[in-house]
Amino acid sequence: MTLFLTILEKVLEINRELNDVIDLSADGLVVSDSDGTLLRMNKAYEQIVGVKAQDFIGKPAAELKKCGVLPEVVTTRVLESGKQENLCLRIRGREVLLTGRPIFDDEGKIFRVVATIRDLNELNMLKEQVQTFKELHDRYLAELAQLRAKEVKVDIVADSAAMRRTMDLALKMAQVESNVLITGESGTGKEVVAKLIHRASQRRDGPFITINCGAIPPALLESELFGYEPGAFTGAKRSGKPGLFETAQGGTIFLDEVAEMPLDLQVKLLRVIQERVCFRLGGHKPVALDVRIIAATNKNLPEMIAGGLFREDLFYRLNVVQIFIPPLRERKEDIPSLVMHFLAKFNKKYHFQKRISPEAMGGLLHYSWPGNVRELENTIERMVVLSAGDTIEPQLLSENGPEFRTPPTGSRLLRDVMEETEKIMLVSAYEKHGSTRTVARALGISQPSVVRKLRKYGYKIRE
Structure with a gap:
């Protein structure tokens, strides 16, 4: 009798613990037998x-539907299908997910049905919070990248996620001595990224x-890189000359x-x-070198290797880490x-106070920029010096080629282009500054206008 009471007490204790665990669940849960009770x-x-x-324990689960509590009962569906069932319903003004799962006995018959109900409103709120935190994280990363760039006195704009990734990788490579190969189209800013790595290292x-390997005649490139001894060739200095590798001792080439x-x-x-020496x-006489090597190209080196124009072993030595600039x-x-950076630069240089109109900014945003940042910089300088008034108007863009005058999708209205331009400028400024007042x-617009326009474009304001 004592043993029986001990076992009974243990069973009751386990049952109480199970009830406590079930009640602590954030999801609603009901258990039914094979008849749906x-x-x-x-x-x-x-x-x-x-x-x-x-009010419902001991009654059929179908009573929940009959009483108007639920429009559908997932337990009933599970008993009919013999498999897991899912339902999305709206009850009491809330969106919920019902999931029913069968439990089978040793004979393969349904023994129990466990049905859960999850409040999707709370889940959606959590998703929004996660998205907000992600946006804050991305903004802080952008600000950190900008601060780091300013700290090392390199002008890099990294508002886009792609450029932030490039900046992060460049700053990471500044902490080590590995060779780096920077790739990207002409004018994307490969030398600027190389300077960032050097100045943060x-x-x-x-x-x-x-040294621009394409700007020096091949016959002179070797002497420029490695230097020469007195009398090495006709016209050589009597004292000889150190090469750029020697000049870069303790630094970066x-x-x-x-x-x-x-x-x-x-x-x-x-x-x-390989040997860290040059002749x-x-x-x-070998000259020992203590130099960090960063190389850059706008060419497809694997294709050049296949065509016999570039050494594969050199490619692997240079390409320890590749940084691509989009x-x-x-x-x-x-x-x-x-645009604002170059505008400030040339206003200062020429003692102007020029501003750019939204229409002109729209033209700049919808141009393809085959010359990349270098072409944009030259375009801004040209517009600053040629504009007659204090505001740069879109008419000046026509002097840079017909591409500026043609909307990219042919039939789009000016209004559509302007709205897209406005959205890009507002979102970009908000991601950069994080405050509608600063934006x-x-x-140069009112804070209520910023809030209204951001909401118009469906952008979530974090303030």
């Missing part, structure tokens, strides 16, 4: 559905030496347009990378900030 209902189910367990106090380097010189560059032209047409979120000051 309700056996158990937790507190969350009572709260979500608006019923009392005592331990070599920041050393020299940053740039940036090999721009490295794909233009002749094959015979590629072999010598490979040896420099002056006409010399036999073209401007793929990161148009950066255009408004770039209003930056764009």
